[in-house]
Structures are given as structure tokens and as C-alpha cells.
Amino acid sequence: MTQMRAKQFRVSRTWALSFLGLTLVFVTLMSLITGPITINPWQLIGGELTELEALILIDIRVPRIILNIIVGAGVAVSGAAIQGLFRNPLADPALIGVSSGAALFAAGFLIMGGGVLGQLGLSGSAFVGGLLTTFLVLAVGRKSGSISGMLLAGIAINAIALSGIGLFSYLSSDAQLRSVAFWALGSFGSADWEMVYVILLTLPFILLLYDQSHKLNAITLGDQEAASLGIFVPGLRRQVILYTAFIVSVSVSLVGVISFVGLVVPHLIRLSCGSSHTTLIPCSALLGGILVLLADGFSRTVFAPAELPVGILLAIIGGPFFILLILRSQEKMGI
Amino acid sequence: MNIHCEACSYSVGNKLILNKVSLRVSSGEILSLVGANGAGKTSLIKLFAGELQGTSGQVKFGDRALSKIGLDMRARHIAFLPQKSGLEFPFRVREVIEMGRYPQLTGKVFDQKIISEVISEFDLVHLEDRIYTSLSGGEKQRVQIARILAQLWDTEDAFYLFDEPTAPLDLAHQLAFFKLIGTLAKRGAGILLAIHDLNLAARFSDRMILLKQGEVIAEGAPEEVITKEKIQMGFDVNVQIHRRAEDSVIQISY
Secondary structure (H helix, E strand, O other): OOOOOOOOOOOOHHHHHHHHHHHHHHHHHHHHHOOOOOOOHHHHHHOOOOHHHHHHHHHHHHHHHHHHHHHHHHHHHHHHHHHHHOOOOOOOHHHHOHHHHHHHHHHHHHHOOHHHHHHHHHHHHHHHHHHHHHHHHHHHHHHHOOHHHHHHHHHHHHHHHHHHHHHHHHHOOHHHHHHHHHHHOOOOOOOOHHHHHHHHOOHHHHHHHHHOHHHHHHHOOOHHHHHHOOOOHHHHHHHHHHHHHHHHHHHHHHHOOOOOHHHHHHHHHHHHHOOOHHHHHHHHHHHHHHHHHHHHHHHHHOOOOOOOOHHHHHHHHHHHHHHHHHHHHHHHHOO | OEEEEEEEEEEEOOEEEEEEEEEEEEOOOEEEEEEOOOOOHHHHHHHHHOOOOOOEOOEEEOOEEHHHOOHHHHHOOEEEEOOOOOOOOOOEHHHHHHHOOOOOOOOHHHHHHHHHHHHHHOOOHHHOOOEHHHOOHHHHHHHHHHHHHHHHOOOOOOEEEEEOOOOOOOHHHHHHHHHHHHHHHHOOOEEEEEOOOHHHHHHHOOEEEEEEOOEEEEEEOHHHHOOHHHHHHHHOOOOEEEEOOOOOOEEEEO
């Protein structure tokens, strides 16, 4: 069996980056012209748009597309980094509690009637919740001193946060329930330029994760091996977790929980381009951007003028797809 | 140059794992640690790797305390292969070996040259493009050894620490391994390894150390350590020691 795939097929880094880059450009252009109002691509290129079209483009579609791409890239890169750090291809940023912590605080904010503070208050509390939960998981994990300890702490704290969300939903009014649910499923429906400025804050952290590529490669060998290659493992762990916590909680605070991207995208890249983080991280960023852009494109056009929360779409497609991947590639992934 | 410790002890809770062990590995020698399971071989190697801190006594690299040397600096002179490696991501074999060069600041071109050298010297050319996770246990171990060799291939004052490196290897590759570390020792590297195969250890080591329950009970050239009485003491096994007629290589039978 192993003899048969003596030389496994792999796409080279340059090819993968060029292909994904071009695809991202193409999908971006498609997203710009499609929607309830279709824009003629030739007029877009020639700059001959009507005032209404220009307004739609600049105030609605452009910020939404930028948000799609950066959130997708950030979540996918966080997934890749967390999987490497925990040496587990099935790990996910949610494992360190970011998503559920952010969701819990956002739900709490909505139910406690913090509505007067508006979007900023909602985002702010989600952000605080995400970071707090991560610190809690880290603290419990440090006491146990092992990766599995931290993962178990993550699972337990996730469960507590989820039951908290359940409790809030139980206490909420119908209208509140709807906004909690919509938010927990992820939606780019309220994208605007302010949100774009906020998401731009995550870009340096995505680059910082890329900067750790070699260290992440080394840590997949094992903690002892990484240390003997000159890496201060606790420091690396702290950095990677904080960066991903920041990226994910900012994303969650703006657009809600974007599921499956952090899990599936790095997985796909590993299968096609290999495990080295120098390739994995930039390719995941591009593919994450493409996937979220596509998914959000569908969710805003298929049921137009109504919108399907993008998280539902991602889970409907991502779930079965992931099962298929696991069934087909168990041996290759060494799970 | 040397790595050494004097009267180093290490304990976990109340259990004493190493009891006032003194050990010196010098440039250019191959030193084997032998002893029964749980004798303290792995702990001693980990002390030298800086992976464990002794409860008393200090490990020194030359005249500097190992704990005072930065991790990155340490990694440029000391390479450590733990007993079991848990890489479970589908890296290519060459990519795994490349990781060995991370601590060095020698530049990409030079690193690639070294990696190719190690790959051909250690009979890995046909595996170079394979995916690590699809390899057999012995093949994986050879890749890990190659990674360790690449780490310090060109370095002066290089020290290699191996914890049972040859256990998963077939006979041909066990011999190839010892031939290769013999060459490295001639070029000035110091090598410390824990090993169970007494015949291999006796044949290829410059010095041996026999540990029992955390204490050194014999130390010296192979013929001084591999004696009927000392093996009886260390392993509780009755053996016969022979000398091969043609080249007086020590052989143990049981």
C-alpha cells in the first residue's frame, strides 16, 4: 500500500500560491458584480457606473468583500497554526475556547439589555469574552502542563460556555433570541467600512503567525525536539495562542462564528501542498478568503433579498465534505 | 571541548532517578550508556540535552553551565534525539531533515548542500520525496537520525545525544549508523548514546558506562565494562564473554 504511492503528488508552493491568488482575484471580481443588482463588468472596468451602482459598490459590496477575505484568511491561518501547535490535524481555534467564549459574552450582552451600546458594545464584549476564555483555558492547561491537559480544559470550558449560551437563549425574548441565533451562526449582513477598519487590526497578527512558520514546523516534531532545535516552547505556545485568540475573537465579534473554515482549509492545503507551514499558512490565508467570499456570495444572492447566515451554509457544505475527507484520507493524514 | 556533570542527581518526587552521577563526554569520542530498563539512561541523556534540570549538580558545556546558555546557542552545538518521535503530519522526508538546520545561521544554499550530503551518506536518497507518515518505523527513525546529523554536520564542538537510536533499525542500518557516527567522532564530534545492544556498544564505543538504579557501577573501555561480573551485577543475567579470534572483538552470548 505504501509502496504504491512511493512519490505522492504535491503541488509546488509557487504554483499553489499563484493559482490561489488568481482565483481570489477572480472570485473578488465576481462578487463585486453579482448581487440583487448586477453590475456590468465592462462598465466597472471602464469606470462608467451610475451613481446608484457606485454607491452599492463602495458602501456595500467593497467593505463586505474585504471583510469576507480578511476574516476567511484570519480564521484559516489560525486553524493552521493551532493544528500545528497542538500537533493535531483535527484541532480548531474553537478548541482553545475563543469562539464559544466570544459567543457567550455576546449573548450575555444582548440579553442583559446592553442594546443601547449598539454594535460596538456587542463586538467589544465578544472580544473580551474570547480573550478571557482563552486565558482561562491557558491557565488551567498550564497547571496540567501538557497539550492534552490544555485540550481537555478547552473542551470543558467550551461546554460551560455553550451551556451559558443555552441559558441566555432560554431567558431571552423572541426578538433577542433571533439576534443571538443570527449572530452565533455568523453573518456578514451588517458589513460596513467601520468593521473593515477593525478587521484590518488582525492583519499584523496573521503576518506574525506566518513569521512563526519554521517554529511551527519544528514543534510538530514534538516539544523536546523543538526545544533541542533552539525553540522556547512555552513562549511559542503563548504567542501562537494569543495571536489566534486575537484574530478569532475580533472576527467573531464582528461577524459571528465562522465555522469549519479553520478546520477544513488547512486540511485541504496539507493534502494538496504538504505540511510545511511556510506553504500552509499563506495558502490557507488565500483559500480561506476564497471560501468565505464564495460562501457569503451564495448566502446573499441565493435567497435574495433575504440572507442565509453564512455559518449555516459553511456547516452544511463543510460538514459532509469533512467527513468525506476523513474517510478518504485517514491513513495519509496519520490521524 | 566537553560536556560534563559532576555528582548530578535527579529525582521525581521521592524517587531518586540519578544518584550523584559524574559523566564527561569529550570531543571525538563515542560514549555508550548501558543498563537495565529504568537504570536512568534516558534521564541522564535528557540532563545533558538540557531537557531536564538536575535536583543537584550542574551540567556544563566546557566551563559554562548548560542552563546559562541560550536555547538557540545550545541548539547550534548539541543535538538530541529522544527515544520516540511523534511527528504525525505528512511532511516530505527532505522537509523533516531540513528542520535540523533551523538553529544554524549558515544560509539556505549551504544548508541544502548539507542536507543532500546527509541524505546520500545515510542511504535515504530513495526516500527523500516520500511522505514521512507513510514510512515504516525503521525508516522514520532513519529520517529522524538524519535530521539530528544535519543539525551539526559542519559544526565545530558538536555533541550528539542519542537515546536508543538503533532499536528500530535493521542490522545493515545499525552498522551504517555506527560507521557514520564513527566518522563524525573522527572529525571531532562528541557522541553520547543510550543503547541496549551490548555487542554493538562494545564494538563501536570508545568508552562505556554501566548504570544501575541511577548509579554508575562501571566505567571505562568496553573490555573493562563488559565483563561477566559487571554484566551480572548490572542486568542480573549470566553471560559468557568471548573474544573473536581474528580481531579480538568482544562478543557476548547468553
